[in-house]
Amino acid sequence: MTPPSSQQPTKIVINGDIYLSEPLEKDIPSIIHHLQEKEIYDLTLQIPYPYDKKNAQDFITLVQSRKKRYGRLMDWAIRNSRNELVGMISFQGISSRDLENDEIGFWLAKPYWNQGIMTEVLKKFVEFGFKEYRYRRFTLSIFVFNEASSKVAEKCGFVFQGLAEKVHCKEGQLIDLKLYAIQNPKHPPGVSFN
Ligand SMILES: CC(C)(COP(=O)(O)OP(=O)(O)OC[C@H]1O[C@@H](n2cnc3c(N)ncnc32)[C@H](O)[C@@H]1OP(=O)(O)O)[C@@H](O)C(=O)NCCC(=O)NCCS
16 A cells, blocks of 8 residues: 555654554563453454463564555554553554555553543544545444443444444354444545445
């Protein structure tokens, strides 16, 4: 994919305490530490459990290969004022044909939950995606029992699209997904793929 501009932003400021930037090798201990929390695994699809050093190293390698493949940073570390990684948010790169339509995925370290952080992060991340990466639409696929994520989606202006039944099988259980979407109001119409 061609980068939308030659000047790629490297930092997204959320507020005085939180910002987003590239996840790096130095973040491996924080990633391992935070992902010992089983509740994060229970509410997501791609995060392994138990989570070890190899998982974190593979993740950092993946971040770099995705950056190269898409020509821009897709995976962003959520950082506190001490520059520590306290979560992740990503453009997932779900479609190889309609590159303006993508899914967002995220997690936050448990000590930071319920302080409004992800709501602020997601709002700014969507704004950034629309403006800097010129996305047209974002989706969120949320496990039906993930009340906090649904709340975050709604607070950020995502619109509930419907329930998709028995989409994923995790540990022998079929999981229903709540699908949410948000459209870029400023995106030029008529841009489509062949
Ligand atoms: C989902 C997640 C990112 C939310 O982050 P957060 O910073 O705690 O979210 P916020 O504080 O901005 O908002 C959470 C909202 O959910 C509400 N909430 C939390 N748990 C809830 C529950 N069990 N039932 C109903 N509402 C709940 C909070 O009260 C808050 O709403 P409010 O502002 O109206 O009070 C975080 O819980 C997380 O990382 N979970 C594990 C991974 C995950 O679920 N990833 C997303 C997969 S789609």
